[in-house]
Amino acid sequence: MHVIASAPGKAILFGEHAVIYGKPAIAVAIDKKARVKIRQRMDSKTHVEVHGLGISEYLELENDVVQEKDNNKGILDYISKSLEKVNQLSELKKQNGLDIIVDLEIPIGSGLGSSAAITVATITALSFYNKLELKKDEIANYAHQVELNVQGAASPIDTTLSTYGGVIYLSRNSEEITHLPLNWNPSLIIGYTERESNTGKLVESVRIKKKSYPSIINPILDSIEQVTETAREAIICENAEILGELMNINHGLLDALGVNTPELSRMVYLARKSGAIGSKITGAGGGGSIIAYSPNKIKEVLRELQRVENAFIIKLSSLGVQMEVGRT
Ligand code: PMV
Secondary structure: OEEEEEEEEEEEEEOOOHHHHOOOEEEEEEEEEEEEEEEEOOOOOEEEEEOOOOEEEEEOEEOOEEOOOOOOOOHHHHHHHHHHHHHHHOOOOOOOOEEEEEEEOOOOOOOOOHHHHHHHHHHHHHHHHOOOOOOHHHHHHHHHHHHHHHHOOOOOHHHHHHHHOOEEEEOHHHOOEEEEOOOOOOOEEEEEOOOOOOHHHHHHHHHHHHHHOHHHHHHHHHHHHHHHHHHHHHHHOOOHHHHHHHHHHHHHHHHHHOOOOHHHHHHHHHHHHOOOOEEEEEOOOOOOEEEEEOOOOHHHHHHHHHHHOEEEEEOEOOOOOEEEEEOO
16 A cells, blocks of 8 residues: 655745834745655665655664655654654554655745645654644644754744645744735746755845844834734735735845845846736745746746746635545
């Protein structure tokens, strides 16, 4: 028997970085997924394979804890911590080893939530395999703990969207997560650079700026908050023009925080020139991705972005993590 769990990635529409300082944010689950397959092995080893990234590693477990190796970094870290989490929860111990096989449609380090999608899918597949009946809120919570454990800091945006799907509004201080109506089908395009985004470093650079120039940076964060609040209304009223304009303003504010790069800037302005009514960095910046909103000229914007970098159209995913069981 094998089990497969697939979980969507995400794109932040409004409020990245400001969310770290208790400001609200809006983000969507996207139709690009991480798919994790769990299969029993004939021996007692645990093997992880990530297709397309050349990762093929045995994990060494001692008392359910994965032993750190130098190459236990990145994706393997999220998988190892997810495995430890589920092992802690499982009373029924399996004698046989496991194959953990990951397929990714989400580019790594692109700010599109690949690590959260892998974590949520791994926890879901492993818990199902171990006959643990986890509820979605438990999956989201354990996955967020894994992200915090691996990264040190993380908002619950990514793990919430990978678990539940849809569009979410995260209120001030992450106190409440509201699912916004999904009868909205925006034409969104992602453009991403080969340069991976380093969320930790970017968050730190904004923190230093805020400390050095509080009277300048704090009003920028307040403005991002106002942009997000106004965007929430615009989404509910499906007001495309306002939404586009707010994305452009949010981009300018992110630029002022210092997380823009020449490559991201080039894509943002190229998207607008070729017909997008809104475009901005999405995620931490410093590399990674931009998001463009183009209700009328989606193909033109896609074509122009693909001339300079990688780009694809995204659809919102109303589905969160999904399970399937099969015979190997
Ligand atoms: O990790 P990314 O690139 O999806 O961006 C994270 C957004 C930040 O606000 C910068 C950090 C966070 O945890 O919300």
